[in-house]
Amino acid sequence: MSGSANDALSEVRRLLRERAGIEPDSFGQASLAHALRDRVSRSGAESPDAYVRRLGLDAVEFQAMLEDLVVPETWFFRDGLAFRQFSSFAKSWTSSQSGTLRVLSVACSTGEEVYSLAIMLREAGISPDRYSVLGADISQRSLEFAGRGAYPGRSFRDSSESQQAVRDRWFRCEAESWQVRDELREGIAFTRGNLASPEFLAAVPPFHVVFCRNVMIYFHDRARRIAVGHLHRLLSSDGTLFSAPAEARIFQDAGFQGLGGECPFAFRHRSATAEEPRAVESAKRPPGALRPSPKLAALPAPAIASPAPRESKSASRPATASPETADPPASLLETARREADNGRLDEANSLCDQLLAKGSTSAEIWFLKGLVRQAQGQWNEAQRILEKVLYLEPKHYEALVQLMRLAERSGDDRAAANYRRRAQQVAPREAK
Numbered sequence: 378m379s380g381s382a383n384d385a386l387s388e389v390r391r392l393l394r395e396r397a398g399i400e401p402d403s404f405g406q407a408s409l410a411h412a413l414r415d416r417v418s419r420s421g422a423e424s425p426d427a428y429v430r431r432l433g434l435d436a437v438e439f440q441a442m443l444e445d446l447v448v449p450e451t452w453f454f455r456d457g458l459a460f461r462q463f464s465s466f467a468k469s470w471t472s473s474q475s476g477t478l479r480v481l482s483v484a485c486s487t488g489e490e491v492y493s494l495a496i497m498l499r500e501a502g503i504s505p506d507r508y509s510v511l512g513a514d515i516s517q518r519s520l521e522f523a524g525r526g527a528y529p530g531r532s533f534r535d536s537s538e539s540q541q542a543v544r545d546r547w548f549r550c551e552a553e554s555w556q557v558r559d560e561l562r563e564g565i566a567f568t569r570g571n572l573a574s575p576e577f578l579a580a581v582p583p584f585h586v587v588f589c590r591n592v593m594i595y596f597h598d599r600a601r602r603i604a605v606g607h608l609h610r611l612l613s614s615d616g617t618l619f620s621a622p623a624e625a626r627i628f629q630d631a632g633f634q635g636l637g638g639e640c641p642f643a644f645r646h647r648s649a650t651a652e653e654p655r656a657v658e659s660a661k662r663p664p665g666a667l668r669p670s671p672k673l674a675a676l677p678a679p680a681i682a683s684p685a686p687r688e689s690k691s692a693s694r695p696a697t698a699s700p701e702t703a704d705p706p707a708s709l710l711e712t713a714r715r716e717a718d719n720g721r722l723d724e725a726n727s728l729c730d731q732l733l734a735k736g737s738t739s740a741e742i743w744f745l746k747g748l749v750r751q752a753q754g755q756w757n758e759a760q761r762i763l764e765k766v767l768y769l770e771p772k773h774y775e776a777l778v779q780l781m782r783l784a785e786r787s788g789d790d791r792a793a794a795n796y797r798r799r800a801q802q803v804a805p806r807e808a809k
C-alpha cells in the first residue's frame with residue numbers, strides 16, 4: 378500500500394474511533410483497506426487523501442463508510458436463554474405492575490432482536506398496549522431493513538418444530554422471504570442512535586429491560602465507558618440488562634450486578650439491595666459455574682452461538698434446516714452450543730468430539746468445534762476445522778467470515794480478501 382493510502386487509512390481509523398466509538402482493529406486491516414478503496418472509487422475522489430479530507434467534513438460520506446464496515450450479524454432468538462429469562466421478567470412485571478413495560482434493544486441491527494422480544498411478549502399473552510420495544514442502531518441501512526421486516530430463512534437458526542411454529546405464527550412466507558405480520562409491528566419502533574456519543578437517547582426515560590449485545594466488543598475503552606454511562610441512565614432502578622455471553626465480563630466490570638439465576642448474562646444496577654424483590658426468579662449458582670470464559674470474552678469475533686442452517690434446495694419456501702448434511706442428534710448439539718455459549722469450552726469441545734466419533738458428517742458440528750478451538754486460542758487447528766466446514770458446505774457464510782478473521786489475524790491480507798469476497802457472494806446483506 379502506498380504512503381498516501383496508509384495515511385488515509387490512519388485517518389479513517391481515527392474517525393471511526395472518534396465518531397463511532399469503534400476500535401478499528403475489530404474490523405481487521407484488510408476490511409478497512411477494502412472499504413477505503415471501495416469508497417474512494419464509488420465517491421469519485423481523486424485520491425485516498427482527497428477522499429479522507431472529505432470524509433472528515435461530510436457526515437453523509439462518513440455514514441456511507443460506516444455502513445460498509447459495521448457488522449450487522451444477528452438472528453432471531455440469538456442466545457435463547459436471554460429471551461426465556463426476558464419472558465419470565467415480562468410476565469412477572471406486567472402481572473404485578475400497571476403501565477407500559479419499556480424495552481430497549483440497543484445495537485438492534487436489522488431488527489431480529491426487536492421482533493424476537495415482541496414475539497416473546499405476545500407468546501406470553503401480553504398485549505401490545507402493555508409494552509413498547511424500541512430498537513436503536515447506528516446503521517441507517519440496518520434500520521431500513523428492520524423496518525421492511527422481510528427476512529431470509531437463515532435469520533431463523535433454530536430449526537426445531539416449536540420454533541418453526543413460532544415463525545409461522547408471526548411471519549408470512551412471501552417471495553422467498555419471511556415477512557413480519559402487521560400485528561407484530563404494534564408497540565415496536567426503531568431509531569438511529571450512536572451509543573458511543575454523549576447525546577445517545579438524551580431525553581428518553583429509563584427502560585425496564587435493556588438488551589445490549591454484541592456491540593461492546595467493537596468499542597474501544599473510552600467508548601465503552603460512555604456506553605456504560607448511558608446504560609446506567611437508561612436502565613430503570615428495578616430493570617434488567619441483558620448482555621451477550623461473551624460480553625458479560627464487560628458489564629460486571631462496569632458496575633452491574635449479575636442476577637445470579639440461570640442466565641449468567643442478565644444484570645441489574647449494583648446499587649439495588651439484595652432483599653429487593655426481583656421479577657426474575659433466581660436460583661443459586663454454584664461458585665464459578667456458567668461464567669463466560671475470559672478467552673471467549675476476548676474473542677473479537679461474534680459470540681459462539683448456533684450456526685445458520687443452510688437453506689433447503691428442495692423446499693419452495695425459505696427453509697431452516699439442511700437436507701445436505703447428516704443431522705447430528707439435536708439435543709447433544711444443543712448442549713454443546715450451550716456449553717460453548719456459557720464459556721465451558723472444554724466441555725463443548727468434548728461433546729463435539731463425541732458427536733463426530735459417531736461418524737456424523739454435519740458441517741454444523743465441525744463449525745461449532747472450529748469456533749470453540751478458536752476461542753481456546755488454537756488458531757491453526759481452528760483454521761483447519763473451518764476449512765473442513767467449507768469442504769462440507771462451500772457456501773457456509775459464518776465459516777467464511779471466521780476464516781476471513783483468522784486470515785486477517787495472521788496478516789494474510791490476500792486470503793482475507795478472498796474469504797471476504799466469497800462471504801459477500803453468499804450473503805451480500807451480511808457481508809457488506
Ligand SMILES: C[S@@+](CC[C@H](N)C(=O)[O-])C[C@H]1O[C@@H](n2cnc3c(N)ncnc32)[C@H](O)[C@@H]1O
Nearest residue numbers: 447451484486514515516571572573590591592
Ligand atoms: C453484531 S450486531 C449485534 C446485533 C444484535 N444486538 C445481536 O446481538 O444479535 C452489532 C451492531 O452494532 C451496531 N453498532 C456499531 N457501533 C454502534 C454504535 N456506536 N452505536 C449503536 N450501534 C452500533 C452495528 O450497526 C450493528 O448493527
